[in-house]
Amino acid sequence: MKAGARAAGRLGARIWGRAAGLTAIDHLTVAIPLAWLLVFLALPIAAVAALAIHPLRDSIPPVGPLFTMVDGHPAFHGTTRALRLVLTDGLYLHAFTSALVNAALTALACVAIGFPFAYAIARAPARHRHFYVLLAVLPFWTSFLLRAYAWIGMLRDSGPLNGALLSLGLIERPLPILYSPAAVLLVMVYSYLPFFVLPMYAVLEKLPADLLAAAADLGARPWYVFRTVTVPLSFAGIASGAILVFVPALGEYVIPELVGNSDTLMIGGILWDEFFQNRDWPLAATIALYTFGLLMVPALLLRRWLAQLGGFAR
């Protein structure tokens, strides 16, 4: 008991900051974000985890209590049905895989397109940079849904994309782009690109010009400088930008719903269906829980990479 209290004290001290002589203000500045994390992160996760083991019941809400009193004794009704079902039913595994592949492709495409984008902004004259950054985030000024809908118009058989390709004589009949995996990927990359460009730009902009000049001075050609200095030193930006794209992309359900087909069934859509159509709350909670677990993997990997990169990644 005493050892436990000591360990708890040590943990508290670590979270609370090791330095002695903290003022009331110092405690408050730590307490507010901690309270926020507790109320809006830890408690909801705990609630979702609890929901995942609730018994299903034909009622409103559609779950029964975890505990009841039977003959003066508490009875536990918790079940691992949903936890097991998601892991064993091929449909869910397929949806998870499809979401993972799609999110990874989206992140990769964002790196490939967003890096030169961010690089160009960071190398632009200082007085123009803010304008270019503004352009990059300008799409956020309109609703995400509106922009996703706009893509339906653009990609349809009679839309401007097919119209342009037809009039150029590149194709003979309209390409069935809309309602395909390609359309999902395209719209996802479009939607998430700013999430990559912004952190990437922030890192590239801070890259010391001296280092690039020194590399050139030592005889390195521009491409060699880029490979050996620019990319390694902007790795923190690449990784954090890619994760900012990957995380929301993994749970994406609106874009596949709007421009995808039955092949683009992703885990976000399944979760939505289980919750609202099938009213299987424990199953939906389980999917949410597993998705959360999946997302922890890249986040922890990033932490480790950044720690390995050490001082210069700051």
Add this chain to the structure above:
Amino acid sequence: MMAAVATSPDPAAPILRIRGMAKSYGATRVLGGVDLDVPRGAIVALLGRSGSGKTTLLQLIAGLQAPDAGSLHIDGIDMRGVAAFDRPVNMMFQSYALFPHMSVADNIGYGLKARGTPREQRRQLTDWALDLVRLEGLAQRRPDQLSGGQRQRVALARCLVMKPAVLLLDEPLAALDRGLRADVQRELIGIQRKVGTTFIIVTHDQEEAMALSDFIAVMEQGDIVQFGSPREVYERPASAFVAGFLGSINLFDGLLAVEAAGRARLHCDDGTVLVLDAATPAGAGTPARVGVRPERMAVARGPTGLDNDFPGVLDSLSYVGNLSHAVVRLAGGRMLQATLMNPGGAAGAVLRPGDAVHAGFAAAATVSLPA
């Protein structure tokens, strides 16, 4: 690049020759037609205040910028149109610009690898450079695990391993603590003498320029106003600006009156009359300016017995250990600076501000400057 050095026709020819080099940014003239010859194997300092154009000149030599006009030859080869990465020149940056994600050895080997030097040769050259700057044991360290002086040596080795014809050093000591500088200066000169590479150092610190270099090019507003050895530049400054930039000087403006027997007099506006060596053939009534360095002045309670001797009052005296800086106010109100050697211990009469003193200097101690 190495071949260019080896096949150079004339070892006495300057390794770096600049003619009429000019550069402007919009309407701002940064360099106004600079000429400079740098002798092979020398350490040359470009000395000037910020905005004097010294850093721009360095960048033009390195090829990081292009001149508006003028030519640049390194080892007899015209550098027009030669990109920075193809010039036989390397630059040590003021920040040292070490690659933070690479070990010391990888930093030093970077240029060789970029150039495609085979691995074995690269290793040998890197070892040679590590040995040269005495960092053998630290080859696997990261730059952030090194002290300031060690970082500078890595930066130096990273350049020297490329065997450049000319090494440019941008404020090489500015990033170091004052206490370290004397050691690092000595080390830098030692390494330069060992490899024989021509060093061009940019600095705003006149002491650093004096201590490090064989020649100093003093720059002012985009021009080289004087080029010479530290002794020449200090003892025979070309202008009052140079004289004042390299140390302090007492200036006298007046009209010349030539006398017989190789003597001249300078009549100043405030009635002060100086006796000069008539090295200047200028006729009587010519306006002239002369200067006297404070350490060439004598201050005593009685007459100094020198060619020029003026009574006055000791205005201030600051004691800095080996020296004292004195200011003497003459009867006419003119202030003269004098640097006095301090006699050891408590011996000798101690002067105090307010004491009646004489300040004097020999005719030979004066320097003629353009008026």
